[in-house]
Amino acid sequence: MKQTIIPLGPYHPLLEEPEHFKLYVEGEKVVDLDVEIGYNHRGIEKLSESKTWDQVPYLVERICGICSTSHPMAYCLAVEDLVGCEIPKRAQLIRVVVCELERIHSHLLWVGLAGHFIGYNTVWMWAWKYRETILEICEKLTGNRNHYAMFKPGGVRRDFNKEQIEFALEKIVDVEKPIRMLTDAILDDPVIHKRLKGIGVLTKREAVNYSALGPTSRGSGVPWDVRYDEPLDGFKDLKWKVIVQKDGDVFSKGVVRLLECFESVSLIKQALLNLPEGGAIDADIKEVPQGEGCGRYEAPRGEVFHYVRSDGSNMPYRHKVRAPTFNNLPTFKASCKGETIADVALITASIDPCYCCTERVAVVDKNNNEKILREKDLVKLSVGKTKNIMKKIGKTPALYNLEI
């Protein structure tokens, strides 16, 4: 059969960075795929070499808007590994609270967008409604809805007072129930099962071969979670478990994300209740000696890895940053083959949440006939498939709302 190339991008629907996918298709089936990135290369590693140790957290915070605590966290852990200091208990638990709040809001964002993409606008509205409560807690605790600027090497920059802790505890208990309701509704829905199960399967073997990270690997039965494996200070004294699903399809990755929200809620509650009274929140690092350190932290999308080397001056000699998507993107070569175009956009969404920046998809034939598919058309393709499944099953679930 004749092979056609379908470019998806360069402003891709799925990730906050613009990127370009080349889909090699035969009819409806995708036979191969090529990923091009680099449209958003900002040279942060080079820039970091000209910032002092205390300035770098602000810089790495701006790598990603959603993981804005994970990068500073991994960087601070790397510097602490280099210096060899232990941070105070209160600071450890404050870090746990901020990091887990970020995880819940990131996962809910993803669930909402995935729901929108398969035509479940109710899921989208609900997920984002409850995400708003989490952002309110963030604002109360840190002063910002995003980019919290809470961390510094050796501890945290701001303490929580009694009023803030009470507010956060009250809200987090409130929000657990609706998230539970949303999760149950999604997991019970027959159409979502039909639509997402068996789509974009990443086998356990391929996940290990590509060193996939975060929900992408945990959805495929590889139980890698840095918070548990390392184990990170703060997390090791609290009770929680790593969520693992075996199937490796889009549904499993969604289930991992939804169930992780509850682990995060539990972690936040435990951390806030066990916060020691008073005491230091900063280990007070005065200078960074010569040496090297690795820091890693489990961001919502997987392990963030930072490596720093110091030559004894006030700036890093080298600062290497590796975000989880760098390892997760190449897995599409394994998970997209044999799928249809309507599903590829969803599969590529299954590793990372942001596809509100959809620009266009151009279908280019070898005879130079060009046809542009915009975001609406892509959504239509995906929603159409959901509708067909509903027709087959013969009912419309209460959760479903077709108005787009």
Add this chain to the structure above:
Amino acid sequence: MAKKNNQKVMKNLKKKLKKDIIDIVQPRENRIYMRVKPEKAPGIVEYLFSKYKCKLCTASGMDMREGIEIIYHLAKEDENMIINVKTLIPYSKLEIESIGKKIKAFRWIEREINEMLGVKFKGHPDMRRLLLADSFPKGKYPLRKNFKNSDVTDEDYDYERSGI
């Protein structure tokens, strides 16, 4: 939760790789740094990834003035250990055997080190640029210490190559 058998990995590595390692240290409980020769490095990393069941965290390249140092960061999750394999490639011969030709996980990071620092990976199946624009001038490596912003001006860009 990870067990406290931190000397075990160190002992295993010393036993298995003794003749290939220049030096090996464990400065912290769960970090191992070893230094090896460039011609031995790919073999060791492949062994660690495939046989010793490590996960690839990433690889960092850095300009050490006498050459380019590459550090492969591998994590042994069940033993709670990060194993760093360092190798210094001299400027006189900036090349090393590619690991990506056998193990897919290494392909992207090798492409990145190639364009940022100019190390050649022999046998890599797909050595296109990853992050830099296609029009970025050839032979300029942004992460080297002697690179300045003023080294690349607008005229140096080769827009024909990028198809603009």
